[in-house]
Amino acid sequence: MDPADRRPRNADRTVRHLVATLAMPALLVACMSGQAVAPSAATPNATAGSDDPAEPSPAAGGAIGAQQPGTTLNACEIVTVADIEAATKATGVAAGELEATPNALSPGQSDCTYTGDFGKIVVELTPEDGLNEYDAARRAYKDAADITGPWDAAFNSQENNRAFVRKGNVLVMVTMFLDGQEQLPVATELAKRVVAKVE
Numbered sequence: 001m002d003p004a005d006r007r008p009r010n011a012d013r014t015v016r017h018l019v020a021t022l023a024m025p026a027l028l029v030a031c032m033s034g035q036a037v038a039p040s041a042a043t044p045n046a047t048a049g050s051d052d053p054a055e056p057s058p059a060a061g062g063a064i065g066a067q068q069p070g071t072t073l074n075a076c077e078i079v080t081v082a083d084i085e086a087a088t089k090a091t092g093v094a095a096g097e098l099e100a101t102p103n104a105l106s107p108g109q110s111d112c113t114y115t116g117d118f119g120k121i122v123v124e125l126t127p128e129d130g131l132n133e134y135d136a137a138r139r140a141y142k143d144a145a146d147i148t149g150p151w152d153a154a155f156n157s158q159e160n161n162r163a164f165v166r167k168g169n170v171l172v173m174v175t176m177f178l179d180g181q182e183q184l185p186v187a188t189e190l191a192k193r194v195v196a197k198v199e
Contacts, residue, residue, distance in 0.1 A: 069170075070168040074108075075110040075111050075172075076098045076123070078197055079096075088181060093114060096112040098111070099111045106128045108127040121186075122175040130171030134171050137173070142159075150192070161183065165195065
């Protein structure tokens with residue numbers, strides 16, 4: 001099997017789906033009974049000692065539901081062909097394949113996949129819920145190494161072939177399967193180009 005087809009699955013992607021799934025029955029009960037449901041009842045936190053990151057609660061400064069988008073760009077616009085070429089030193093990179101991947105916490109989420117002589121790079125853009133997503137991922141990735149730069153937060157995970165960069169509500173996760181290149185320099189260059197497009 002081509003390693004590029006084995007995209008790792010981690011808590012960062014499953015947290016928002018789990019929260020949305022658990023919240024739905026409570027919301028339906030509230031609608032049927034005419035009573036309001038407190039956000040904390042619809043959003044359980046992880047138990048003490050669990051490896052699964054907890055979704056932040058309103059009392060802890062987190063937010064329930066979709067936030068305001070920090071960008072109107074999609075994943076193929078936040079990381080473009082020119083960005084891929086600059087970061088990987090490749091030429092003639094084909095246009096990325098865009099896929100909308102909306103969910104309850106990030107209706108504007110999208111993915112963009114680039115392939116070429118450099119390998120494969122998948123860009124996942126979360127324009128609304130970046131803070132919560134980043135915090136959950138940072139706790140979940142055991143080998144996370146922070147990257148310094150002109151952003152609010154960023155880290156690299158060599159073990160998972162991924163890097164994350166956040167500015168405001170915007171989070172970009174880049175999954176990289178690179179042929180003959182170090183991941184960190186590519187991730188850092190892409191992060192610089194991402195934050196330059198976010199106000």
